[in-house]
Amino acid sequence: MAHKLLDHVRTITLHRDTALLDRSVIASLLELLHLDDVKLVEIYRLDGELYFTTTAWSEEREVFGQDQLPPDAEALPLAAYAGAREAVESNEIVSVDEAGQYRHWIPVHSEDGPIACFELRHQSGLTSHQLDLAAGIIGLYRNYRALLEDSQQDTLTGLSNRKTFDHSLAHFLSSASEKQQASPERRHGDMHDHWLAVIDIDHFKRVNDRFGHLYGDEVLILVANRMRGCFRQDDKLFRFGGEEFVVLLRHVDATGARSTLDRFRTAIAGEEFPQVGQVTVSIGFARAEAGASPAAVLGNADEALYFAKGNGRNQVCQYEALVAAGNLERKTLHTEAEFF
Numbered sequence: 001m002a003h004k005l006l007d008h009v010r011t012i013t014l015h016r017d018t019a020l021l022d023r024s025v026i027a028s029l030l031e032l033l034h035l036d037d038v039k040l041v042e043i044y045r046l047d048g049e050l051y052f053t054t055t056a057w058s059e060e061r062e063v064f065g066q067d068q069l070p071p072d073a074e075a076l077p078l079a080a081y082a083g084a085r086e087a088v089e090s091n092e093i094v095s096v097d098e099a100g101q102y103r104h105w106i107p108v109h110s111e112d113g114p115i116a117c118f119e120l121r122h123q124s125g126l127t128s129h130q131l132d133l134a135a136g137i138i139g140l141y142r143n144y145r146a147l148l149e150d151s152q153q154d155t156l157t158g159l160s161n162r163k164t165f166d167h168s169l170a171h172f173l174s175s176a177s178e179k180q181q182a183s184p185e186r187r188h189g190d191m192h193d194h195w196l197a198v199i200d201i202d203h204f205k206r207v208n209d210r211f212g213h214l215y216g217d218e219v220l221i222l223v224a225n226r227m228r229g230c231f232r233q234d235d236k237l238f239r240f241g242g243e244e245f246v247v248l249l250r251h252v253d254a255t256g257a258r259s260t261l262d263r264f265r266t267a268i269a270g271e272e273f274p275q276v277g278q279v280t281v282s283i284g285f286a287r288a289e290a291g292a293s294p295a296a297v298l299g300n301a302d303e304a305l306y307f308a309k310g311n312g313r314n315q316v317c318q319y320e321a322l323v324a325a326g327n328l329e330r331k332t333l334h335t336e337a338e339f340f
Contacts, residue, residue: 018148022056023063025141030058033130039119050078084117093131106135108142154239156217157224165238165246169294195249195257197285198301202313204243207276215275230264261316282308286319303328
């Protein structure tokens with residue numbers, strides 16, 4: 001048992017991606033504790049209320065991740081998830097016998113409050129020794145996840161950083177390609193399109209020059225906070241560098257992507273930034289096609305952003321629409337030096 005446990009610890013701590021870490025810890029809990037099923041939910045706070053969304057789970061001993069959720073999956077109030085809510089509120093393990101199957105909820109807290117909760121299902125219920133083992137593994141998960149997040153987050157805004165973006169986009173395009181080649185009878189039906197959007201704060205250099213870098217940093221932080229409120233929980237948000245941000249929009253058609261991005265653009269334009277006043281953003285987005293190279297997808301979104309900034313700013317432009325209208329030709333991406 002000790003050797004098997006150490007093997008699982010090694011496997012869990014091999015991962016450098018939080019999505020893989022989530023699935024790995026579920027696989028370890030399944031095997032070590034002979035569980036029927038495991039579910040991991042992410043917990044976050046919005047407007048003072050706690051919400052949860054599923055990030056990984058098992059079915060018939062097969063483990064699934066967030067990218068395999070149905071397109072219409074939504075975050076729900078934690079109040080609607082009784083066992084998890086009680087565990088999170090008490091920061092204690094909660095166990096319930098439901099018609100012959102036991103459920104155990106084990107919360108995960110950080111210094112800032114609850115961040116996740118595991119639901120373990122077992123036919124006869126786990127012993128106190130088994131629950132201690134589960135809590136130990138989940139404690140290892142909590143600590144290692146914190147280390148990963150520290151290395152993957154932009155220190156100023158708290159969004160994922162450029163290094164994480166490079167890996168996430170490559171992994172996403174690769175997994176999307178595998179799904180496309182698989183049987184058309186998918187677990188959750190056909191998937192909608194995915195999009196990559198590049199967001200650039202207009203005239204940001206003027207903000208730094210006129211008000212100083214302290215106020216410039218505050219603009220970046222407020223833009224990042226507004227991104228968290230405008231985009232969905234399963235959309236991926238990154239600070240790309242300087243005044244640029246990137247969003248990976250999942251499971252949405254072109255109309256929905258444009259509407260979401262324009263809603264964010266409008267929200268920023270309507271925000272009153274301390275001392276600075278009004279700030280606007282320009283956005284270019286492009287389809288993230290299965291099998292495409294990360295450089296090509298990012299290059300297409302860059303082209304659309306370059307067009308937006310060169311034709312008035314404070315607008316959203318789609319690469320494919322610009323090409324269809326004859327405003328852009330399919331060509332190589334612009335470098336950062338070409339932005340203005």
